[in-house]
Amino acid sequence: MRHPPSLSSLRLFLQVAYNRSFSEASRISNVSQPALSRTIRLLEEQLDTRLFDRNSRNVALTSAGEALLPIVERLTADFDHAFSELAHSFAGERGRVVVGALPSVAAGALPSAISSFRTRYPQVEVILHDHLSGNLYQQMLERQIDLAITTPPETEGFEFEKLMDDPLVLVCPIGSDLDEPGPAQWSVFSEHPFIAMAPRSSVRELTDAAFNIAGLSVRGLYDCTQLATVGALIHAGLGITALPLSTLGMLHSDRIATRELEQPSIIRRIGIATLSGRTLPPAADAFRRHFLQKFRTDRQSGNAGNQSILRNDR
Template sequence: MRTNLTLQQLEAFEKVASTGSFRAAAQALFVSQPALSRTVRMTEEVLATRLFDRDTRHVELTPAGHELLPIARRILMEFDGAFSELSQFLDGRKGHVTIAAIPSVGVAWLPRAIAALRKKIPDVSFTLAEAPAEPLLDLVERGDADFGITVEPPRDASLRYTHLFDDPFVLLCRRDDPLARLKAAPWSVFAKHPFIASSSQGSIRPIIDAALLRRGVNVAPAFQYPSVAVGGAMVSEGLGITAMPTLALHLIALDRLTMVPLQRPSLHRRIGIVTRAGRSLSPACSAMIQHLVQLPKRSRPPLSRHEQQ
């Protein structure tokens, strides 16, 4: 037989049992004593048994009341615990967030950002995914990632972009290259030295090509690298020079390399958060995005030792 008792009825019963007094229980629950008595009476009617033996001075549990009390307390405790978890979820203090990031952001910035976030939202767990710029957008659009951190994508009605910070480009060359002594280098330098270009599938190549085109610099790449790490290794072996954003330098072995600021024009790639338009984010996800947007205002991505030289 299924018995339908409300949480209000269980709470009223438990409070009377705990205090041993209808008056004290009514005061604790902020209800009138007659209202509390009616609630207990309705509970007894539903169960078809007395829960309390009472007279003008004493309230005692009946055998049925003794049986119900641990059950009522367990149900109330489980409800309070579950409701507390829901409250933490709705407040953005609990939940799980899946983040996709391009490799340079995933190595140079995101772990540091998450470490700072853990101090604010310690009960939010994370899954991190790494992908190049275009596949990353697919992860976000399919819902496989709650949001992505990547270069600013072309305008798309299905995506929303929130800017985080700018990632400046530098000239990357060997330390024994005469170019390493320059305080700054123009983009025309790539027309006079073997240029190692990034893959056309990555996020770096379109930005560099556009910069060279604006300056009217005609460059025929001597080599093309498939990944940032390979590009750095090629420069390290003296095969040429290249241009890279500073975050990408964290993916390279820089022992034999140095970087020179690029000017005329100075160039950067915009890094930000990409979400799918029209998709509701969890409170934890929204809270994390809010914290991430505020982080760059206090600290830019960390510079490597070689960048500071």
């Protein structure tokens, strides 16, 4: 065999073998009969054997043709199956997506989005990493995650698509002297024990910035990494804090009270971050588009699922 036969010539061989007719095979394959005859002749020359016995009225497979037929059927079926699977992967219907998210996003916005995505794309595996913002960006650089739902990057090299802004609010025990109508002043944090989030967390950076703008000296207590811990400490009467409005769903809302905070108005911005210059894998891009559509639809409809997105993490 001088050269391996092409897949197109093997497909034409199948049509002639199935139809026992060059004219019918040329019609089905949408090629001219002379072109079909030339292709079969070249295929026979490549294989150095005659594949069909033919005269003016009959076409029949030779013994070599009979031996070739199941091999070509298997080859073309495997080829078609492989590219069908590949087409599903290119469409984002197969594969794996690794999503990074802030803990409050992971507990608030993502579960329903992952559930609806898995219903639509049952063959895609979804892996979730919940970390602080700095860890998420490092994991993106190391290609451990495909995308992250987090705060804006502090360095170049990333794309950031804004989803929402969320103001910081005062969080205090129900029934305390701070549990009253109307906005609170930032100075309350210098007058009461302040329960702080961990250093380098996005919330800690915001509260530190607010105290600096307001000219306050506030000593943070506990340095919590989990919002549930903050809620428990507040409920125990150990202090107060300032949190983005969207994180409140992770606290025991029946145990805490919230108030707006006066100037400076401090917000935490949340969006979808990806590496600049990197094309997302198809499954990851499908998840990104699904999450954006669900977020926007829920936000417009104002349904319960959307409220958890808006209130439980930005």
